[in-house]
Amino acid sequence: MGSPLGDFIRTKRDSIQPRSLGLPDRGRRRSPGLRRSDLATLAGISVEYLTRIEQGRDRNPSVAVVSSLADALGLDPSEREHLRYLTKITGGECSAHLRPGPPPREVRPSVLETLRLLEPGIALVTNRLGDVLARTSGYESLTRGTGLLDSDTPNLTHYVFTDPRARAFFTDWDDIADEQAFDLWLGPSVGNYEWFTAELARTAGPDFTRRLNRHVVPRRGALRVAHPSGCELRLLRETLELTADAQQLVVFLPADDATAQALDELRRRSHGPLRAIS
Helix, strand or coil: CCCCHHHHHHHHHCCCCCCHCCCCCCCCCCCCCHHHHHHHHHHHCCCHHHHHCCCCCCCCCCCHHHHHHHHHCCHHHHHHHHHHHHHHCCCCCCHCCCCCCCCCCCCHHHHHHHHHCCCCCCCEECCCCCEEECHHHHHHHHHHHCCCCCCCCCHHHHHHHHHHHHHHECCCCHHHHHHHHHHHHHHHCCCHHHHHHHHHHHHHHHHHHHHHHCCCCCCCEEEEEECCCCEEEEEEEHHHEHHHEEEEEEEECCCCHHHHHHHHHHHHHCCCCCCCCC
16 A cells, blocks of 8 residues: 555656656666666665655655655655655654544634735635635626535535536636645645545546546646636736635736736626625
């Protein structure tokens, strides 16, 4: 049985061509990418030790070993942070914080006040599981008619993977699905993550599980949506991490003049109060 850490290292190793690291091509092999022996040599560890890490039989590699593997795999800063997080949860350091159910949904009053100051802009408060905890009227205008906010407790991840309307709303649905699956690894706690993914896997099926286990760090470019009114919108996303709350404040900004004009028209058509969900 593997581990999140081992799965990530193996996935990255399989994605690297030896010649990109100046290594000779040793002919055809059963698996693509970098050989385990080559990665072990580059990282300065034994093949046997790397095998134990990849197979989940060694779940507590030292900081030095993890850093050497990151260097050998050529990880960028985002991938290094993901490797660090997977090392933490694989080693069981979060076990004392396991919780069997959903995380708290309360949003601090000061965060709600910040949302009010952003009106009539497009913003929401969410967590890594995708729960929409509070939003501005601008966010409601953006998503009205898409089905995202139909539930009393809307969840963006559940919507993306289980509602057919999501594929029409998100122009780059595949990229958004990868983002939502990846963010589950950074859930409020390991317990929350395991609870939510087990529930979602039942309804979302193998496509969700495949994306979850790919461990591909998303690039998060401009968000493209097809609004039900017929507007094609391109939005930039600015994210403020509310670390103490395990939440995020996400603000959406127009990426071009056409989007800015379309958003102004949407605001004129609909006005509403700030909505918080608890």
